[in-house]
Amino acid sequence: MTLEKLMAEIIVCFRKHAGSDGNSGTLSQQELSEMAKKEFPSLCQSPKKDEILKDIFAQMDIDGSNTVDFKEFMVFLSCITIAVEDCCKK
Amino acid sequence: MTLEKLMAEIIVCFRKHAGSDGNSGTLSQQELSEMAKKEFPSLCQSPKKDEILKDIFAQMDIDGSNTVDFKEFMVFLSCITIAVEDCCKK
Known part of the structure; x- marks a missing residue:
């Protein structure tokens, strides 16, 4: 798969996940939790996952709107990808 | 494919692309051109693509090292993805 397709x-x-409540422009905390369970299965092994996800949502929600828009989502996704790539180098 | 896999x-x-010159930590301008042709086929339709790629490389190379590291690459990839998503909304 090309980067373009990715x-x-x-x-x-x-x-898909943001649209569960009819508004596909932003993720609610509930939608983020559902997304995390499906899209980040290995991250969701922790017994403390609900607590972790609550904290992650607060950090993603840069403008404090209690929702996460696509820009905030991409900033977050990039930070994790950079951190994972950095770990792989060590 | 899960986001985790993406x-x-x-x-x-x-x-893969950064490693062509033996150093898989950074992209050279040549490696970026090769990557763009393979990974962004629709972006590379323009007859001015070499000129465009030279300009893109200069913008990606935030620290002026004449190479693009993974962090610089992810900042760039996120900006394009956000711009594409924004276009899709209009």
Whole structure:
């Protein structure tokens, strides 16, 4: 799969999860939890996952709107990807 | 494909292209051009693509090292993805 397609998949995935409540422009905390369980299975092994997800949501919600828009989502996704790539180098 | 897998694919793709010169930590301008042709086929339709890619490389190379590291690459990839998603909304 080309990077071009990967980018399109990221947009489609965000909209799929964000659209559960009829508004595909933003993720609510509930939608983020559902997304995390499906899209980040290994991250969700922890017994403390609900607590972790609550904290993650607060950090993602840069403008404090109690929702996460696509820009906030991409900033978060990039930070995790950079951190994972950095770990792989060590 | 889960977002988790998409993230891993982005890392693998970067390293594959960055590794052509033996250093998989950074992209040279030549490596970026090769990556763009393979990974962004629709972006590379323009007859001015070489000129465009030179300009893109200069913008990606935030620290002026004449190479693009993974962090710079992810900032760039996120900006394009956000711009594409924004276009799709209009």
